[in-house]
Amino acid sequence: MDAPREGRCACGSIRYRLTSDPLFVHCCHCLNCQRQTGSAFVVNLLIETDRLEVLTGAPQAVDVPRDDGSTQRIYRCPDCQVALFSEYGRPEVRFVRGGTLDDPRGVTPDVHIFTKSKVDWVALPDSAPAFDVYYDRHEFWPAASLERLEAALAS
Ligand SMILES: [Zn+2]
Ligand SMILES: [Zn+2]
Numbered sequence: 001m002d003a004p005r006e007g008r009c010a011c012g013s014i015r016y017r018l019t020s021d022p023l024f025v026h027c028c029h030c031l032n033c034q035r036q037t038g039s040a041f042v043v044n045l046l047i048e049t050d051r052l053e054v055l056t057g058a059p060q061a062v063d064v065p066r067d068d069g070s071t072q073r074i075y076r077c078p079d080c081q082v083a084l085f086s087e088y089g090r091p092e093v094r095f096v097r098g099g100t101l102d103d104p105r106g107v108t109p110d111v112h113i114f115t116k117s118k119v120d121w122v123a124l125p126d127s128a129p130a131f132d133v134y135y136d137r138h139e140f141w142p143a144a145s146l147e148r149l150e151a152a153l154a155s
Contacts, residue, residue, distance in 0.1 A: 005045075006055075007101040009077035009084055014057035016084065018096065022047045023145040024137070025098070027109035027128075029118035032066045036074065036083070040119045043098030043109060044086075048152040052085065052094045059084055092152045111135060 005018045022045035033042040059075035066072050073087040075094075085096045098107050112118075112130040124130050129140065138146065 005101055005106060009080050009082040011077060011080035013079045014059055014077045014084060015055040017053045017055055018047055019051045019053055023148055024141050025107055025110045027112045028114055030114035031117050036064060040122055044095040045098055045107060047094055047096060048148060049092055049094050052096060111140060
């Protein structure tokens with residue numbers, strides 16, 4: 001890793017830093033992500049919660065309904081309400097929204113998921129695998145990331 005990645009909300013109350021590279025990077029085309037972001041997809045950097053350092057401010061957790069009846073916890077700036085990261089069931093792992101990084105171009109998705117609901121005008125690159133729904137992380141994550149995840153879930 002080069003310099004640690006940092007990001008912020010729109011008003012700047014919340015700043016954060018990733019203290020290492022992410023475990024894996026998702027580009028998700030599901031309808032929940034489209035609705036939550038108001039966009040065509042979301043870029044999520046998966047990283048252990050203890051490697052996501054909040055430098056200023058206190059993100060506010062908001063539980064947002066999903067189409068399957070579950071909720072997803074989204075962490076927002078209490079002032080400008082921009083969504084910075086979220087949680088899918090496991091508090092040990094955060095999904096950091098790539099667009100809030102200081103340099104969003106500094107990350108490239110490792111996989112594209114839920115392409116069954118991808119908008120037609122988004123063309124996917126050949127460089128990353130794409131899945132109608134989801135994938136098996138044991139097949140696609142680097143061994144080091146699998147080990148890191150196991151350690152995080154065991155702690
Ligand atoms: Zn803000
Ligand atoms: Zn999604």
